Amino acid sequence: MKHLRYVPGLVARGAALAAALAAAGLPLVAAAQDLRGPLGAAPAAPAAPAGPRNMSESVAAVVNDEIISTYDLAQRMRLLIATSGVQPTQENLPQFQREALISLIDERLQLQELRRVEKERKINIVADEEDVDRQLGELAQQSNLRPEAFVTALRGQGINPDTLREQIRAEISWRRWIQGYYGSRLRIGEDQVTLVQQRLAAAASKPQYQVSEVFIDANRVGGMQAATAGAQQLVQQLQQGAPFPAVARQFSAAATAATGGDAGWVSPGEMPPEVDAALEQLRPGQLSAPIPVRDGVYIVYLRDKRGGAGGTLVNLKQAAVALPQGATPGDEAAARVKLEAIRTQATGCNDLEAVAGRAQGVVAGDLGEAEVSDLIPAFQEAANQLQVGQISQPVRSPAGLHVLAVCGKRAAGAAQLDREQIENRLYGQQLSMIARRAMRDLRNSATIETR
Structure with a gap:
C-alpha cells in the first residue's frame, strides 16, 4: 500500500519563505517593525541584520520550565509575516503574535516529548544539524540561491537564521515520530475503503x-x-x-x-x-x-x-446577430438570412468563427464548456439534439439570433477514486487527526504560563 506522506506543514511553510525571499525584497511595514512581547518589551531592531540577543529581553512564556523569550517571539513573528502574504497592520499584529506564540509553545512541547522518548528508549528522533542543513539547502534551492545567500536574505529581512533552523528541527523531528510510531501501526481496513466507495457512488x-x-x-x-x-x-x-x-x-x-x-x-x-x-x-x-x-x-x-x-457538459461556439426583443420582423428576417449563409458555408467548430468574421454585423466566439442544464432553454434544446461538429438552425434568445456549433460533449463528473487513492486519502486524514490529538494531550498535561 502506497500512503501519502504526512507533512504537518512547517517545511512547506518554509517553501513559502523561499518564494518570499526570492521576490524582490519583502518589506515589513512600520507596524511589523514594532514587534513587542506580551508585556510591552523593547522591540527587535527593525529590518536590521539579526545579531546577538538583547540582554534586556523578557519572558513571553514558560513551557514546563523552559523559557520562550520576547526575542524568540519577535523573531517568529517576523518569519510568520514573511511567509503568510498578509500585509501586517496594527489591527492584525495581535493575531500574528498569538499564532507565533502558539507555534513556539507547540514546538517546545514536541521537542521536550521527543527528548524524553529518546532518553527512555535510547533511540535518536530529534533532527541533528545535518538534517536541518539538508532542509535549509532544499529551501535555498527553491529560491534559486546558494545556502550562504539564502541565510543572507534571511538576515536582510531581520530574521535570525536560527529561528528558521529551530522551526525546521521541530517539524522534521515531530513528523519522524508521528510517521514512525503511529503511522507504522495505522491500518486502513477494507471495510473503510468500501464505505467510502459506496458514499462516493451515492454522491456521483x-x-x-x-x-x-x-x-x-x-x-x-x-x-x-x-x-x-x-x-x-x-x-x-x-x-x-x-x-x-x-x-x-x-x-x-x-x-x-x-x-x-x-x-x-x-x-x-x-x-x-x-x-x-x-x-x-x-x-x-x-x-x-x-x-x-x-x-x-x-x-x-x-x-x-x-x-x-448524470449531467452533460457541452463545449459551444456561436455566431450571432444582436437583436433587441422589440426588433421588427424585417430585422429578424435579415439576421436569419446572414446566419443561414454562415451555417451553409461553415463546416463546424474549426471554421465557424472565420466564416462569421467575413459577414457584416455578425459576432462570433467560443462560449466555452458548460453543463447543458445551466444553458438557457433555447440553447439547451440545440445542445441536446446536435452531435459534435454539427451547427444548429438559428436560435432566438433575448439578446439576439444565434447559430451554435457543438465542439465537444461529455458526461459530467470525474472518474471515481480507485482503492489505492482512497487508502492514501484515509491514511493522510487519520494520521493528521492522530497528530492533532497527540498535541492536544501534550498541551493538557503541560504547565504553560504566558506573560
Whole structure:
C-alpha cells in the first residue's frame, strides 16, 4: 500500500519563505517593525541584520520550565509575516503574535516529548544539524540561491537564521515520530475503503466542488471564541488580497496546509455538513464566511464546481446577430438570412468563427464548456439534439439570433477514486487527526504560563 506522506506543514511553510525571499525584497511595514512581547518589551531592531540577543529581553512564556523569550517571539513573528502574504497592520499584529506564540509553545512541547522518548528508549528522533542543513539547502534551492545567500536574505529581512533552523528541527523531528510510531501501526481496513466507495457512488450524481480550505483548530488556539475571531480576521485579510495558499500554510491545522489548503475535488459528505451547506451557496471564485464546526472553524474558497455524473457538459461556439426583443420582423428576417449563409458555408467548430468574421454585423466566439442544464432553454434544446461538429438552425434568445456549433460533449463528473487513492486519502486524514490529538494531550498535561 502506497500512503501519502504526512507533512504537518512547517517545511512547506518554509517553501513559502523561499518564494518570499526570492521576490524582490519583502518589506515589513512600520507596524511589523514594532514587534513587542506580551508585556510591552523593547522591540527587535527593525529590518536590521539579526545579531546577538538583547540582554534586556523578557519572558513571553514558560513551557514546563523552559523559557520562550520576547526575542524568540519577535523573531517568529517576523518569519510568520514573511511567509503568510498578509500585509501586517496594527489591527492584525495581535493575531500574528498569538499564532507565533502558539507555534513556539507547540514546538517546545514536541521537542521536550521527543527528548524524553529518546532518553527512555535510547533511540535518536530529534533532527541533528545535518538534517536541518539538508532542509535549509532544499529551501535555498527553491529560491534559486546558494545556502550562504539564502541565510543572507534571511538576515536582510531581520530574521535570525536560527529561528528558521529551530522551526525546521521541530517539524522534521515531530513528523519522524508521528510517521514512525503511529503511522507504522495505522491500518486502513477494507471495510473503510468500501464505505467510502459506496458514499462516493451515492454522491456521483450530485455536484462536485474544487475546494481550498483553512481549518482553525479550536483546541489549539484556546477555544471556539478565539477560533472564530481568528477566522474572521483571516477572511478580512483574504478579501484584501492575501494569497489563500500562503494563509493556509501558516494558519491552517488541516493536513492540506502543506499544499496551500488544496483539498481537490470533493463530493457532498466528504466534509462536515456545515461546510457542505456553505458550498451549496457559493459560486466559483467566492470565499466563505467562517464556518463553525464541532472542533473548530473552516474557511473555504470555491475554485470550481461541476455537475454530477448524470449531467452533460457541452463545449459551444456561436455566431450571432444582436437583436433587441422589440426588433421588427424585417430585422429578424435579415439576421436569419446572414446566419443561414454562415451555417451553409461553415463546416463546424474549426471554421465557424472565420466564416462569421467575413459577414457584416455578425459576432462570433467560443462560449466555452458548460453543463447543458445551466444553458438557457433555447440553447439547451440545440445542445441536446446536435452531435459534435454539427451547427444548429438559428436560435432566438433575448439578446439576439444565434447559430451554435457543438465542439465537444461529455458526461459530467470525474472518474471515481480507485482503492489505492482512497487508502492514501484515509491514511493522510487519520494520521493528521492522530497528530492533532497527540498535541492536544501534550498541551493538557503541560504547565504553560504566558506573560
